[in-house]
Amino acid sequence: MNIIESIQHVVFGVWAVVLLGLVGYVTTGTVRFAVAPVAAKRHYPLMLWTRLRWHWLARNLNLCQVDKHGPSKSRAAFGPTIGKNVRIEKSKAKIRFPRVRWRADQYGIIARVRLIPGVGRKEFEAATAYLADYWKCSRVQVSSPRPGILVVRGLRRDPLADGLTLADIRRHDVALALFLGRDEWATDRWLPLSGIAGITVGGLPGYGKTSLILSWLMELFPLAFVQIVVIDGKGGGDYIGLKSRLMRLVDDDLFAALVVFRELRQELRHRQATVVSRLGVTNGWKAGPREDFSLLVVIVDECHTFFDLDGVKGDKTKYDLDGLPTKDGITKTEAVLEIRSIAADLVKKGRSVMMLSLWLTQKQTSDAIPTAIRDNCTVGLSFAVKTVDAAVAALGDAIRQYGAYCPTTLREQPTYIGVCTASISGDGDPFVRVRVPRVDESAADDLAEQTAHYRRDFAQAA
Numbered sequence: 001m002n003i004i005e006s007i008q009h010v011v012f013g014v015w016a017v018v019l020l021g022l023v024g025y026v027t028t029g030t031v032r033f034a035v036a037p038v039a040a041k042r043h044y045p046l047m048l049w050t051r052l053r054w055h056w057l058a059r060n061l062n063l064c065q066v067d068k069h070g071p072s073k074s075r076a077a078f079g080p081t082i083g084k085n086v087r088i089e090k091s092k093a094k095i096r097f098p099r100v101r102w103r104a105d106q107y108g109i110i111a112r113v114r115l116i117p118g119v120g121r122k123e124f125e126a127a128t129a130y131l132a133d134y135w136k137c138s139r140v141q142v143s144s145p146r147p148g149i150l151v152v153r154g155l156r157r158d159p160l161a162d163g164l165t166l167a168d169i170r171r172h173d174v175a176l177a178l179f180l181g182r183d184e185w186a187t188d189r190w191l192p193l194s195g196i197a198g199i200t201v202g203g204l205p206g207y208g209k210t211s212l213i214l215s216w217l218m219e220l221f222p223l224a225f226v227q228i229v230v231i232d233g234k235g236g237g238d239y240i241g242l243k244s245r246l247m248r249l250v251d252d253d254l255f256a257a258l259v260v261f262r263e264l265r266q267e268l269r270h271r272q273a274t275v276v277s278r279l280g281v282t283n284g285w286k287a288g289p290r291e292d293f294s295l296l297v298v299i300v301d302e303c304h305t306f307f308d309l310d311g312v313k314g315d316k317t318k319y320d321l322d323g324l325p326t327k328d329g330i331t332k333t334e335a336v337l338e339i340r341s342i343a344a345d346l347v348k349k350g351r352s353v354m355m356l357s358l359w360l361t362q363k364q365t366s367d368a369i370p371t372a373i374r375d376n377c378t379v380g381l382s383f384a385v386k387t388v389d390a391a392v393a394a395l396g397d398a399i400r401q402y403g404a405y406c407p408t409t410l411r412e413q414p415t416y417i418g419v420c421t422a423s424i425s426g427d428g429d430p431f432v433r434v435r436v437p438r439v440d441e442s443a444a445d446d447l448a449e450q451t452a453h454y455r456r457d458f459a460q461a462a
Helices: 003-035 044-052 054-060 071-078 121-126 128-135 209-220 240-245 254-279 332-349 388-395 397-401 407-411 441-450
Strands: 065-067 094-096 099-105 108-114 139-146 149-155 177-183 188-192 198-202 226-232 248-250 295-301 355-361 379-382 419-422 432-435
Touching: 044 054, 044 099, 044 108, 121 128, 121 139, 121 149, 128 139, 128 149, 177 209, 177 419, 198 209, 198 388, 209 226, 209 295, 209 355, 209 441, 226 254, 240 248, 240 441, 248 254, 254 332, 254 355, 332 355, 379 388, 388 397, 388 407, 407 419
Parallel strands: 198 355, 198 379, 226 248, 226 295, 295 355
Antiparallel strands: 065 094, 099 108, 108 149, 139 149, 177 188, 177 432, 379 419, 419 432
């Protein structure tokens, strides 16, 4: 066999490999399309169009990088130098694009992007509005499952816009986990309670805070080893129908709240002194709650009502615990300071004795909730807020780097009422967006009545 025949055989082999690869690629795509759900098939034309136009779009949105160092420049710059006059051969600059793998799902299109130097999450976050316009999507979401990889989703139908009720929840097999909501991938997210001492919930009025708490209460009511205290700073009667199942329920009266906080402090000390003798462990979560050593959940709604020092400043009158003026009582300033101190102890010391506290307020800034309480809470949730500073107060400074999750954008559409950002891991990111379930208040009242026999007082709860 001469050289020409050998070359022909090599060329034939190369073309055969290319043809087999092309056939395999087309076959794989066809199979994926065939087995895809009907809702996903509707988005295949869009997915193919975005794939064909990706390089053009990346150039126009600065999502690519011009390689300023050609091969010959690189060799001259980093190779051995011979003599003083080195001739550098110029080469044409090459444009490098992030490698993308595309697919469609029932909500839109998904691009899995392998990042390149100079083009990262910041650039994609800045381009989300333009991507949404060009892809004709309602919203573009960016997440990072691992370093160097982005998942960019073009949502033509947003999972967060779908309504959700408790009947839609797919049950979870982890004990003592509260249903947080359904995330942007239409996946149910649960919050395990083990080891959590405090949760903060912020957001504007009417955006879902009360609905979230009612859904959690409906999960906790049927558990005999859970006792609940509610201190309602709104004083609007949102919890009055649940009173039969609650260990304590007080409204926005400062001194009535102080009485309950003092009971909680006594309960905390009693649990700390007896946890080893009764459960055999120093951390109660290792043994788990039981009826004679319950999980005690404390909910303080509109907690700024009881932390507001400026609101009571200047009032020198002394009151008794019924709120009546007396010479031997305490001032409102002293009452607020004492409540602040007890609340901080609940968050800092309550975890090991299974005391979980929830702090709800519209704005989680330091004037509404002391930082000694807010910053020691394990989990933060925020519904819609007006400013980035309010989002930072609720979720931490890291939210500045994750604009796609910032709760300021939840005010843009009425469909996002009931959607919040939570400071728990979601697909590699430190935050996740979820829709909380809508709750029928009459159903919550009925469940409280049906489970009222589980209610215990402080002496029996621990």
